[in-house]
Amino acid sequence: MNSLTMLAGDAPAALTPARMQMGLTLGVHIILVPLGVVFPLMMLLANYLGLRRNDADYMRLAERWSKVAAVTFAVGAVTGTVLSFEMGLLWPGLFARFGDVIGIAFALEGIFFFLEAIFISIYLFGWRRLSPWAHFWSGVPIPLVGLLGALMVVSANSWMNQPGGFSIDSAGNVTDVDVWSAIFNDAVAYEFPHMYVAAFICAGFLVASVYAVGMLRGRHDRHHRLGFLLPFTLAAIAVPIQLFIGDFAARSVFQDQPIKFAAMELNTTTGPDKPEILLGHLDEDHEVSGGFAIPGLASILSDPSTGTSTVVTGLESVPPDERPSRGAVNTVHLAWDIMVGMGTALAGLSLWFAVVWWRRRHRLAEMRWFLRAAVIAPIAAYMALESGWIVTEVGRQPWVVYEILKTQDAVTDAAPGLVWASLTAVIVLYTALAVGTVLVIRGMTRRWRGPGLDDAAIPYGPREGPAQRPDTPDPGGAP
Amino acid sequence: MSAADACAVLLWVGVTLYALFGGADFGAGFWDLTAGGAERGERPRALIDRAIAPVWEANHVWLIFCLVVLWTAFPPAYASILSTLFIPLTLAALGIVLRGAGFAFRKVSVGLGTRRAYGAIFAVSSVLTPFFLGAALGGIASGRVPEGNAAGDAVTSWANPSGIMVGALAVAACAYVACVYLIGDAHRAGDAELEGYFRRRALAAGLVTGALALAGILVLREDASYVYGRLIREALPFVLVSAVCGIAVLALVARGRPRGTRLLGAGAVAAVIWAWGVAQWPYMLPETLTVEQAAGDGGTLTWVLVVFGIAVVLVVPSLVLLLRLDQGGRLEEES
Numbered sequence: 001m002n003s004l005t006m007l008a009g010d011a012p013a014a015l016t017p018a019r020m021q022m023g024l025t026l027g028v029h030i031i032l033v034p035l036g037v038v039f040p041l042m043m044l045l046a047n048y049l050g051l052r053r054n055d056a057d058y059m060r061l062a063e064r065w066s067k068v069a070a071v072t073f074a075v076g077a078v079t080g081t082v083l084s085f086e087m088g089l090l091w092p093g094l095f096a097r098f099g100d101v102i103g104i105a106f107a108l109e110g111i112f113f114f115l116e117a118i119f120i121s122i123y124l125f126g127w128r129r130l131s132p133w134a135h136f137w138s139g140v141p142i143p144l145v146g147l148l149g150a151l152m153v154v155s156a157n158s159w160m161n162q163p164g165g166f167s168i169d170s171a172g173n174v175t176d177v178d179v180w181s182a183i184f185n186d187a188v189a190y191e192f193p194h195m196y197v198a199a200f201i202c203a204g205f206l207v208a209s210v211y212a213v214g215m216l217r218g219r220h221d222r223h224h225r226l227g228f229l230l231p232f233t234l235a236a237i238a239v240p241i242q243l244f245i246g247d248f249a250a251r252s253v254f255q256d257q258p259i260k261f262a263a264m265e266l267n268t269t270t271g272p273d274k275p276e277i278l279l280g281h282l283d284e285d286h287e288v289s290g291g292f293a294i295p296g297l298a299s300i301l302s303d304p305s306t307g308t309s310t311v312v313t314g315l316e317s318v319p320p321d322e323r324p325s326r327g328a329v330n331t332v333h334l335a336w337d338i339m340v341g342m343g344t345a346l347a348g349l350s351l352w353f354a355v356v357w358w359r360r361r362h363r364l365a366e367m368r369w370f371l372r373a374a375v376i377a378p379i380a381a382y383m384a385l386e387s388g389w390i391v392t393e394v395g396r397q398p399w400v401v402y403e404i405l406k407t408q409d410a411v412t413d414a415a416p417g418l419v420w421a422s423l424t425a426v427i428v429l430y431t432a433l434a435v436g437t438v439l440v441i442r443g444m445t446r447r448w449r450g451p452g453l454d455d456a457a458i459p460y461g462p463r464e465g466p467a468q469r470p471d472t473p474d475p476g477g478a479p
Numbered sequence: 480m481s482a483a484d485a486c487a488v489l490l491w492v493g494v495t496l497y498a499l500f501g502g503a504d505f506g507a508g509f510w511d512l513t514a515g516g517a518e519r520g521e522r523p524r525a526l527i528d529r530a531i532a533p534v535w536e537a538n539h540v541w542l543i544f545c546l547v548v549l550w551t552a553f554p555p556a557y558a559s560i561l562s563t564l565f566i567p568l569t570l571a572a573l574g575i576v577l578r579g580a581g582f583a584f585r586k587v588s589v590g591l592g593t594r595r596a597y598g599a600i601f602a603v604s605s606v607l608t609p610f611f612l613g614a615a616l617g618g619i620a621s622g623r624v625p626e627g628n629a630a631g632d633a634v635t636s637w638a639n640p641s642g643i644m645v646g647a648l649a650v651a652a653c654a655y656v657a658c659v660y661l662i663g664d665a666h667r668a669g670d671a672e673l674e675g676y677f678r679r680r681a682l683a684a685g686l687v688t689g690a691l692a693l694a695g696i697l698v699l700r701e702d703a704s705y706v707y708g709r710l711i712r713e714a715l716p717f718v719l720v721s722a723v724c725g726i727a728v729l730a731l732v733a734r735g736r737p738r739g740t741r742l743l744g745a746g747a748v749a750a751v752i753w754a755w756g757v758a759q760w761p762y763m764l765p766e767t768l769t770v771e772q773a774a775g776d777g778g779t780l781t782w783v784l785v786v787f788g789i790a791v792v793l794v795v796p797s798l799v800l801l802l803r804l805d806q807g808g809r810l811e812e813e814s
Contacts, residue, residue, distance in 0.1 A: 070583070071587060073536070074582075074583035075579075077536050077579060078580055081542065081543060081572065081576070082576060085546070087550060088550065089565055092557075092561060092562040096555045099551055099558070099775060100554050104783070110540065110547045111789065111790045113543065114540040115794060118794070121533045121534065121536065121801055122804060126804070177775075177776035177779050412565065413562065413629035414629040415633060419565075422565070436580060437584075443587070443588060
């Protein structure tokens with residue numbers, strides 16, 4: 001036990017590497033989540049249109065998307081598994097106490113994930129082996145269970161922001177657990193739609209950008225046009241919806257977690273008529289430095305009915321050990337600015353798309369600047385997604401369970417050296433995983449453009465390359 | 480039977496299913512690793528690839544199931560196990576990433592060099608992961624994981640005779656189960672040569688696994704007195720069932736009769752897992768934390784059971800559909 005360091009008021013030494021590892025593994029997993037949740041839906045849409053209209057281009061898109069979805073689903077499955085180990089490896093203090101409060105959400109998520117894995121397998125391996133409509137219907141459960149699974153995971157996260165569904169007795173023990181109040185806690189109503197719609201924006205712009213690159217390189221066939229339009233339309237519809245949900249979420253955070261809101265707005269003192277500060281940071285004296293202040297806007301946005309007279313709680317209204325550190329506040333504020341900025345830029349792109357669609361004056365392939373913008377749109381979308389999660393997670397600090405359990409009291413008592421070693425291993429492994437995923441998917445798309453080369457069916461089959469000598473002892477080369 | 484007991488049974492069901500399905504996928508990786516050079520190993524690897532590609536992700540979910548039931552129904556046990564066994568379980572988690580990614584990447588890659596590299600990652604991590612998971616179980620069974628946040632020794636809790644022994648047994652049992660399944664796959668594919676190939680290996684793996692299991696009992700006698708004491712008394716019927724199943728499989732395989740070997744092979748492994756469960760009863764963490772003490776809130780335990788009921792209704796028909804399509808060859812790769 002590190003009770004000595006705790007008495008001294010310092011954070012345990014394992015806290016930094018543990019938070020870094022959790023942040024890294026979650027940050028990577030979140031990249032795959034939109035693909036897991038939305039890719040199957042796009043694939044089924046293309047499949048449906050292909051069957052309905054007897055359209056070979058849509059069918060080809062559906063089949064190729066399903067193969068890419070299989071790779072990203074596999075990577076998502078294993079990075080998700082790492083998280084379920086890390087809950088105990090890194091945060092035994094959280095799960096020893098609250099495992100039975102939030103566990104059911106994960107159990108339900110497990111069921112939905114199980115169903116997703118089963119139906120993805122059936123759909124993926126069922127191409128040309130099941131009858132076309134039976135094959136289509138075998139895929140229909142995937143987006144449905146994907147939605148429910150995402151709901152459960154986000155619910156567990158929103159419970160950490162707005163914990164409910166239990167009481168704490170005088171001895172500090174957790175009692176009277178009500179799992180449904182824990183699952184449908186006060187924050188899930190805004191956290192879940194925000195994440196779910198974000199998934200459409202990220203996955204839609206990401207897939208569309210691949211075809212935008214193709215069109216910019218002169219591939220103007222119908223395959224590319226449909227491959228661009230279907231996902232881009234989904235994302236462009238999602239963006240304006242997200243603006244409303246985001247506004248709702250921000251006002252809910254203003255009410256539910258005023259200190260997190262103060263960090264987002266870089267607001268140190270409680271009072272009315274608070275400015276919206278763009279960029280800027282807290283300096284060493286905890287004063288706002290730099291940036292542009294729009295007078296009164298933070299108050300107006302927090303509650304439009306009371307306008308500039310809305311009182312906004314400041315960071316200094318609570319003791320320093322109950323609010324994020326200065327570094328964390330600056331991180332949260334910057335992330336908040338990035339999220340809002342990227343969201344606004346994407347709203348502009350969606351509006352541009354609406355105008356293009358409305359006027360129908362130019363062929364898509366001729367609109368090179370629009371396509372260029374579409375190519376970089378997923379970068380903006382993913383920056384917004386990651387920033388949003390940084391706002392949620394870092395903004396909740398120093399609490400892991402808001403106002404109930406501090407992060408430093410939940411962290412493992414394992415030797416800090418071990419946690420640093422594990423963080424290093426995770427960094428190396430995840431870098432390799434990212435490189436591998438990109439290389440593999442790029443290899444697939446190159447093959448699809450090549451002359452009739454399809455996926456190899458046999459591992460190490462000699463027909464793809466020069467055969468090894470039969471007496472080669474090592475099966476797979478040096479690891 | 481209390482709700483806590485029922486949840487413990489549920490947990491053991493999950494461990495059993497993971498061993499039988501997920502374990503077989505790890506074992507298939509073992510045979511992939513030892514299949515020889517690219518040309519010699521081509522056909523066994525192709526069979527392995529076809530057998531596990533459609534099912535490994537679904538099989539893998541049983542591990543998530545075990546972790547989730549553990550932290551929901553027995554929160555202090557989950558926290559104690561994961562924090563004390565930080566090293567083997569971190570390595571197992573990383574091994575799971577490498578195994579899954581290596582396999583999925585190999586499947587969609589062309590070019591011998593690339594496929595060999597991904598294949599090597601898949602195969603090596605398929606052997607290391609069950610070893611570390613087994614070592615963790617050995618550590619728990621020998622009573623070296625006390626209740627508390629990293630309360631046990633980070634190294635000796637698993638790097639001890641019981642841990643090493645159970646780790647080795649896990650690798651062998653995975654290879655054995657996989658091989659027995661692969662005989663059936665080769666048989667259905669009508670490939671007599673490959674059937675013989677896996678039959679010879681199943682015999683060897685069966686003998687090695689049986690020998691390790693016997694040696695394991697001797698190690699436990701010296702190293703884990705509580706579990707050993709119950710293993711030779713209360714859990715003896717399971718030990719015997721495992722032995723009988725294992726010998727029957729060897730006899731059938733030796734005579735070249737694949738019918739029934741799958742079920743018996745699975746029975747041999749399942750019986751060992753239940754023998755272990757009975758042997759450490761009523762403890763979750765032997766001699767420091769009982770199932771009742773580890774149990775979480777009563778209402779939650781009831782919901783765990785209800786959710787499991789929902790899972791049975793939803794998942795089992797889907798899983799049966801997948802496995803039937805897979806086994807019926809309807810999901811096989813085009814050649």
